[in-house]
Amino acid sequence: MSKSQKKRTFTLQKKSIYPFFEGNVMAKQKFYVVWQGKKPGIYTSWKTCEAQVSGFENALYKAFDSMEEAEKAFRDNPWKYFKTHKKASQNASLSSPNIIKESIAVDAACSGNPGKMEYRGVDVATGEEIFHLGPLEGGTNNIGEFLGIVHALALLKQQNSKIPVYSDSVNAIKWVKNKKCNTKLKPTRKNMYIFELISRAEKWLTENDYPNPVIKWETDKWGEIPADFGRK
Numbered sequence: 001m002s003k004s005q006k007k008r009t010f011t012l013q014k015k016s017i018y019p020f021f022e023g024n025v026m027a028k029q030k031f032y033v034v035w036q037g038k039k040p041g042i043y044t045s046w047k048t049c050e051a052q053v054s055g056f057e058n059a060l061y062k063a064f065d066s067m068e069e070a071e072k073a074f075r076d077n078p079w080k081y082f083k084t085h086k087k088a089s090q091n092a093s094l095s096s097p098n099i100i101k102e103s104i105a106v107d108a109a110c111s112g113n114p115g116k117m118e119y120r121g122v123d124v125a126t127g128e129e130i131f132h133l134g135p136l137e138g139g140t141n142n143i144g145e146f147l148g149i150v151h152a153l154a155l156l157k158q159q160n161s162k163i164p165v166y167s168d169s170v171n172a173i174k175w176v177k178n179k180k181c182n183t184k185l186k187p188t189r190k191n192m193y194i195f196e197l198i199s200r201a202e203k204w205l206t207e208n209d210y211p212n213p214v215i216k217w218e219t220d221k222w223g224e225i226p227a228d229f230g231r232k
Contacts, residue, residue, distance in 0.1 A: 031070035107227035108144025119148035138191025145172035
């Protein structure tokens with residue numbers, strides 16, 4: 001695996017929310033707290049953290065933006081730092097050898113169809129959110145899944161990384177492959193901005209090649225995708 005594939009935590013500059021049409025990306029230092037692992041503690045690189053949690057049953061760990069936050073979390077109850085016990089157990093149970101942990105998972109949520117739509121990308125190994133867009137009015141879940149995949153692909157291309165992208169949406173994966181968001185949703189004044197993003201995403205797909213596999217997340221076998229919003 002190349003060095004670019006091992007780079008795993010990404011942070012977008014504030015002015016660059018949508019990397020499939022402009023903006024730069026920079027890596028950010030992370031501090032990894034291991035509450036349950038071979039040797040609990042705080043680690044300053046994913047490589048050293050991974051050595052403590054890989055193969056350790058029910059390992060519990062999380063990345064933080066500063067050493068101060070990490071030290072506080074290490075002394076604290078770890079469950080406070082996960083949205084739900086369910087999510088924490090999901091992050092700790094990525095033990096299937098078929099899951100490529102060096103990857104990004106994307107997911108979308110939509111309240112209504114159409115309705116307020118949002119999507120996000122998550123580092124599969126650490127559970128850290130890499131990007132999050134929305135909510136935006138007048139979207140659909142499939143559109144969010146499509147935009148999320150393209151967002152991840154463009155971000156990884158900027159990072160010169162070949163790691164895969166997971167999605168649990170068969171439709172969105174097909175749309176990305178065909179370079180076309182084949183939605184039946186009609187443009188309105190309310191969702192005009194979403195259609196602008198769709199147009200830019202399709203343009204990016206047409207103009208760019210990428211080495212990253214886009215893989216279907218096997219929910220039945222592996223549980224909810226790590227980027228799941230947990231609103232089911």
